[in-house]
Amino acid sequence: MNPVFETATRLARAIRNGRLSSVEATEAHLQRIARLNGPINALVIVDRDGALKAARAADRARGKKNTVLGPLHGVPITIKEAFDVAGLRTTSSHPPLKDNVAKADASLVARLRAAGAVILGKTNVPELCMDFQTESPLFGTTKNAWDARRTAGGSTGGGGVAVAARLSPRELGSDIGGSVRNPAHYNGIFSLNPSEWRV
Numbered sequence: 001m002n003p004v005f006e007t008a009t010r011l012a013r014a015i016r017n018g019r020l021s022s023v024e025a026t027e028a029h030l031q032r033i034a035r036l037n038g039p040i041n042a043l044v045i046v047d048r049d050g051a052l053k054a055a056r057a058a059d060r061a062r063g064k065k066n067t068v069l070g071p072l073h074g075v076p077i078t079i080k081e082a083f084d085v086a087g088l089r090t091t092s093s094h095p096p097l098k099d100n101v102a103k104a105d106a107s108l109v110a111r112l113r114a115a116g117a118v119i120l121g122k123t124n125v126p127e128l129c130m131d132f133q134t135e136s137p138l139f140g141t142t143k144n145a146w147d148a149r150r151t152a153g154g155s156t157g158g159g160g161v162a163v164a165a166r167l168s169p170r171e172l173g174s175d176i177g178g179s180v181r182n183p184a185h186y187n188g189i190f191s192l193n194p195s196e197w198r199v
Contacts, residue, residue: 008075044122
């Protein structure tokens, strides 16, 4: 099993059943990020140490009796840069916020952690998430996963490219006017914009 070519559902099942460790899944994605992210610029913050620490904790928890495992237990994911992740920068690609470090997780990030997810890092967005392409004044441009001459879409462009390039099996994005649907379409993947309060 090559973790980078598995769905989040299959990874969760394999980790739960002990056929794959969270560390193995996380390391495989981190290695792919290190190898492929540079030219496409999907992830703008990679939390290697934090991800591996969380993966090791997930593997220890799986080995304990009577431990309730969440649906994403040990599964690596990425987060749109505009969401707060405790200890990591949150800028929304807005230069006045370039040094802003989140003190706490956004509520959806906290819920993902509670479900067992391992956060690999954060993905690129256009300034204030206000564009249908992903050109950041802080982090540069994210390229389409399949053709660097084409747009990645936006505003969850980095996330769409990360999933399409198999740098991450799942991304937390946001969508008011197509911000996950547009990059998913441009990069040939599936996205879900659920009804309010559904997630």
